[in-house]
Amino acid sequence: MSSIRIRSKLSGNKVQIRILIAHPMENGRNRDPETEKLIPAHFIQELVLSHNDQPVIQASLGGSISKNPFFTFVLKNARAGDKITVSWIDNQGISDTRDHFIKPI
């Protein structure tokens, strides 16, 4: 199952996009409560949102973003049926991508 969930809400020609990603976002400074060992850093570094295959948002993230990151963005010129793609890559080289099509109102 994809780690990314995308929801969109169209109003007029604006669309609000909500993104929820399942990811631990470990910043590398936390200790495992049982073993007292440092949990290695594991966080999303780059997030790209594309609108009809054109990248419109490119985000660089650090370990100060919460676990299971949640973002919302608003695009100005969107229509029903437009394709939204969200991709991420983390500091361990793991990545994921998901497409979403904006539903009509």
Add this chain to the structure above:
Amino acid sequence: MSETRRFFLQQTAKLFFAINFIIPRLAWGKWPQQFFAEGSLEQTVKRLFNDAEFIDTNKINIQLPRVAENGAIVPIKIKSSLENIEKIYILIEKNPVPLAAEFQLSPEVAIDLSARLKMAESCQVIVVASSGDKLYRNQRFVKVTVGGCGG
């Protein structure tokens, strides 16, 4: 015979070059490690913006809880009426890595976004928006009752 071998080697080299450098992949690998280094807010700001001047403005509207009960999830909402914003930075004053996120936005993105932050302790959350060579800034103080750099 060595001619064909040379040809073969040349072609292999070209193919290798094409696979690695020419065929476009998603533009990964631009993560600016130096900006996400541990350090003080001053050091991070200096690395990010050099000694550029900030224009303090309330045209960047930041919505944050006044008191965050759980520092692991602090919701932030940023809205702005400013035009032509190209980048938005979220900085958390007292986190070990002050820069939380840098968003590069194309003109079709409205300045109306939200995210969730981790905060180690009570401090200022600073939002910087860049437009051309101008840097706009606004900040909010958040009181954190339970520190949450933990997950």
